[in-house]
Amino acid sequence: MTSRAEVLQAFKRDGRIAIVGASLAGLRTAEALRDEGFTGSLTMIGDEAGEPYDRPPLSKQVLTGWVPAEGTTLPRRRHIDAQWLLGVPASGLDLAKYVVRLADGQEVPFDRVLISTGVRARPWPVEAEAALDGVFVVRTREDADGLRRALAAGPRRVLIIGAGFTGSEIASICRERDIPVTVAELGPAPLVGALGAMIGEIAADMQRAHGVDLRCGVKVTQLEGDEQGRFRRAHFSDGGTVDADVAVVALGGIRNTEWLRDSGLAIGPWGVACDSGCRAFDLNGLVTDDIFVAGDVARCPHPIYEYRFISLEHWANAVEQAQIAAHNMVNLQADRWPHLSIPAFWSIQFGVNIKSVGVPTFADEVMVTQGSVSDRRFVAAYGYKGRVTAAVSFNNAKWLDHYRTLIEAAAPFPPPLPTPDQPADAKPMPVDFPGPLLLSQDATVVVTGHDPSERRVTAVRL
Numbered sequence: 001m002t003s004r005a006e007v008l009q010a011f012k013r014d015g016r017i018a019i020v021g022a023s024l025a026g027l028r029t030a031e032a033l034r035d036e037g038f039t040g041s042l043t044m045i046g047d048e049a050g051e052p053y054d055r056p057p058l059s060k061q062v063l064t065g066w067v068p069a070e071g072t073t074l075p076r077r078r079h080i081d082a083q084w085l086l087g088v089p090a091s092g093l094d095l096a097k098y099v100v101r102l103a104d105g106q107e108v109p110f111d112r113v114l115i116s117t118g119v120r121a122r123p124w125p126v127e128a129e130a131a132l133d134g135v136f137v138v139r140t141r142e143d144a145d146g147l148r149r150a151l152a153a154g155p156r157r158v159l160i161i162g163a164g165f166t167g168s169e170i171a172s173i174c175r176e177r178d179i180p181v182t183v184a185e186l187g188p189a190p191l192v193g194a195l196g197a198m199i200g201e202i203a204a205d206m207q208r209a210h211g212v213d214l215r216c217g218v219k220v221t222q223l224e225g226d227e228q229g230r231f232r233r234a235h236f237s238d239g240g241t242v243d244a245d246v247a248v249v250a251l252g253g254i255r256n257t258e259w260l261r262d263s264g265l266a267i268g269p270w271g272v273a274c275d276s277g278c279r280a281f282d283l284n285g286l287v288t289d290d291i292f293v294a295g296d297v298a299r300c301p302h303p304i305y306e307y308r309f310i311s312l313e314h315w316a317n318a319v320e321q322a323q324i325a326a327h328n329m330v331n332l333q334a335d336r337w338p339h340l341s342i343p344a345f346w347s348i349q350f351g352v353n354i355k356s357v358g359v360p361t362f363a364d365e366v367m368v369t370q371g372s373v374s375d376r377r378f379v380a381a382y383g384y385k386g387r388v389t390a391a392v393s394f395n396n397a398k399w400l401d402h403y404r405t406l407i408e409a410a411a412p413f414p415p416p417l418p419t420p421d422q423p424a425d426a427k428p429m430p431v432d433f434p435g436p437l438l439l440s441q442d443a444t445v446v447v448t449g450h451d452p453s454e455r456r457v458t459a460v461r462l
Helices: 004-014 024-035 141-152 165-176 192-209 315-329 397-408
Strands: 016-020 041-046 083-086 090-094 099-102 107-109 112-115 119-121 158-161 181-185 213-216 220-225 231-236 241-243 246-249 253-255 271-273 279-281 287-293 298-302 308-311 344-349 352-358 365-372 377-384 387-394 443-448 456-461
Touching (some): 024 041, 141 165, 141 246, 158 165, 165 192, 192 365, 192 377, 192 387, 287 315, 344 397, 352 397, 377 397
Parallel strands (some): 016 041, 181 213, 271 298
Antiparallel strands (some): 220 231, 298 308, 344 352, 352 387, 365 377
16 A cells, blocks of 8 residues: 555656746745755746746836846746746636646646736726826836836826835835826825825825825826827826826736636635645635645735735745745645745835834734834834734834744734833824725625535636
């Protein structure tokens, strides 16, 4: 009788693994698989024609001209001996036949598969307006290079739609170049959806102090072009207008899960649901053994955050999940690892290095615990039900490891303050995040059958 260990060794030697998504998470998973001793067949599938590249520099170094777009290719940590199928997107995942279907009709067989298809930029919703010359999103190398050239041409004004991290970083770059910029944000302040009202107010003051025409609580209702099809003017919900040559649509991302619609996996607008070992759930909530997920497209429960499913578009999270997924693909159940890393994120805007640890949206209170808000050098801690859950620093990142320790230890909130540079009037206040958006096109499910052996879930799209 063949033991499980013998089956695993045979798989590591002769098995077939397909990685769908030639991304940061996909490449790092492939490298980790080889490090783990997997010598079988490895296939990398990607919808873009080029090799995997780093995306954070696109809204930072590439737009400033410090790094050319083609210079963002991810470094190889080792040779992965893979078959590369690039420039053709995946169109389906057949779990009955264990094949990935590609848009050109190819079928790629596998024994195990990693889904790392990430997110794409949310486009401007009116197709004709989105096609105007001068309207950009920033997600790919081509996007970033096109916007870089548009900024280098010296536009009279740039309109940025959305004041999240990407929109705020691009606004900062415009002001560094002394380009007039208007930022339109539907919420009450920049970054408010990620960091809450208090930090949002600080971010708003920072933008205005650097000359940004910041308009909050308004919606862009129309992008107007001239007779030559070039963007020239935007109209707002409050009746105002702004004339500009360039519009940057920074409305967040859409997770690339449409190709999985008929796969039977638990997918939705927040990604592919998986366990903390990166194994995907099916529609019935059952964990799969051979389907793994990593990176921006993964929606994973975190024990520290009450096992809530969390989706993160963070560079470090993609790398860490890749390591976990690779290990668990080629090890027995008893040796599998959970993904328990505390999330971390960073952004540079208006001369300020903003870094966070933990999940700020998992909080009901926030408090400035160190430094000076007026000097833009401080740390704010977040708490939920009396314990520390996150921290955000402005030009004071050296303390974040201390807060990571507090989060992991479920330390009480407000936390003990570690330094003498404590604000005299520091006190907790409500974190005040905007209410969740209602997704009218969300997927829902119906349950059928009566006996336990018959009960099943079917996806229904309204």
